[in-house]
Amino acid sequence: MTTTHPTRIERDAFGAVEIPADRYWGAQTQRALGLFEIGDERFPAVLVHAFGLHKWAAARVNAKLGVLDARLADAIETAATEVRDGEFDGHFPLTVWQTGSGTQTNMNANEVIANRANELLGQPLGTKSPVHPNDHVNASQSSNDSFPTVMHMAAALELTGRLRPALDELRVTLQARARAFAGIVKVARTHLMDAVPMTMEQTFDAFAHQAANAVARIDSVLPRVLVVPQGGSAAGTGLNVPPGFAEAFCDELAGASGLAFAPNPSKFEGMGAHDALVEASGVLNAIAVALLKIANDVRWLGSGPRCGLGELRLPDDGLTSSIMPGKRNPTIAEVLAQACFQVAGNHQTVTMAGASGNFELNVAKPVLIYNLLQSIRVLADAVVVFSRRLVAGLDVDRERVAANVENALLVVTALNPVLGYDNVARIIAKAVDERIGPRAAALALGLLDAHAYDRIVDPARLAVGGRVDG
Structure with a gap:
């Protein structure tokens, strides 16, 4: 059985458009829905809420500058505030894939706010009166x-x-x-x-x-x-x-x-x-x-x-x-x-x-x-x-960290100023070849005694940098 949902008719310069009766968008948004049937990526709520804040500020300034009647501006401000607060998120159905200027989403905001403002003023959705989405909500503005x-x-x-x-x-x-x-x-x-x-x-x-x-x-x-x-x-x-x-x-x-x-x-x-x-x-x-x-x-x-x-x-x-x-x-x-x-x-x-x-x-x-x-x-x-x-x-x-430090070969880099680069390389090579620790390799090569090695090659001291000479 086919279920039909109530609709209303709105008109713009291009003629009549059928819109779901409980939706606050208008003719331009509905036309865009039928035209841009591409993907399902929609703007996040923050952009919709920013539009509410934007239209609120514009209405306030338009009222102060005499562009809007105070009564209409108040209704627009209230409706825009509700959009800013997330009360109309479900009334912004368009995807990202639209005109490159974002005109359709701007029109969507204008239509939702105009319809809500008219509702606050005792008028049904779709009347465009006394608040018009372009003449009033979009006053002093362009999608551009x-x-x-x-x-x-x-x-x-x-x-x-x-x-x-x-x-x-x-x-x-x-x-x-x-x-x-x-x-x-x-x-x-x-x-x-x-x-x-x-x-x-x-x-x-x-x-x-x-x-x-x-x-x-x-x-x-x-x-x-x-x-x-x-x-x-x-x-x-x-x-x-x-x-x-x-x-x-x-x-x-x-x-x-x-x-x-x-x-x-x-x-x-x-x-x-x-x-x-x-x-x-x-x-x-x-x-x-x-x-x-x-x-x-x-x-x-x-x-x-x-x-x-x-x-x-x-x-x-x-x-x-x-x-x-x-x-x-x-x-x-x-x-x-x-x-x-x-x-x-x-x-x-x-x-x-x-x-x-x-x-x-x-x-x-x-x-x-x-x-x-x-x-x-x-x-x-x-x-x-x-x-x-x-x-x-x-x-x-x-324990793992300490074991890794104990087995580390390059601690003997600290011996460079004492023994010279080439001798330290000999220690590393011997330690690798014989699978022994660098300390044992250094002592076996007779390059320095245990006391000197332990004094210079102290991992905790080496971690803070600097130099210890022999």
Whole structure:
């Protein structure tokens, strides 16, 4: 049996359109749904919420500048606030695959807010009166400047509200592990091979510095992300935009978000190019590279437990193999690694999209912001899981670490100033050939006595650097 759902009829310049009766979108959104039947990738909720904040600020400024009647502006502000708060997420059905300006999603926002505002004013959905989606909700705006402004808003909100706190938490957690591992001497590794002694504290301090640098990179790019092209209207000319709109709009955004949004002095640059967002994606790519280094080092240091390095003890995540009972894997580190791979791939897409500015308009905005926001989200979520469920529970297998240090060959590098490079190479060669320790090899060669060897070749002292002469 076929079930029919109630519909309503809305009209635009192209004629009548049938729309589900309980949906707040309008004719243009419905037409786009039938036209762009491509994929199922939709914008994350943060972009929809940013549109609500955007239309709220625009309505407030339009009222102050006399563009909108106060009664209509109040209704638009209320409806836009509800969109910002997530009450209408289900009324934004379009996929990312649409016109390169993002016009359809801007129209979607205009229609939802207009219908809701009219409902608040006692009118049924679809009337376009007294609030019209274009004449009133979109007043002093164009998709050309509104969609890129929302792109910057969503990116800034996610960078500051989601990713930056996650990275700062990771930094603190790594620093705590570094302090906990103070004084534990281990073997450094270069080229995947044994090197000189260092401490586990130094290993984790390096990780913490990478996390701190990641936070600094976000802080560095943020001022350019906060510059928005609102006020450029069609093509950047500012057509139909009252004087002072761009400045007042940014003031409203800053007051509502706590972020220092500022108008772009060149609206043409802000709409024809998205260099700041490409730069932000590059920052995310650099952060992903750093995080991948940390994730890989942690899982290598924890490899084993019997036949790998086994120097770190990873916390049990409760998961195991489908065939090998009791097997434990570094699943959380692997998740973070995969998130980093995704970010690297997304950056390539953002790069291509950012290079798609044609004269006064970039025409790959939807795919650019979709990938940028996904990169922020997966990095932030993966970092939180990695920090709380893996790094915070890490411990050191002190016996394994001590045994590795005891067997390390390159501790005798400290003898270079005393014996010279070639003699130290003889010690290493003898130790390798005869499968003995470097101490025994040095004494067997008669190059120095036991007292001198033990005084100079002290792994704990070597880990802090410097030089001990004979």
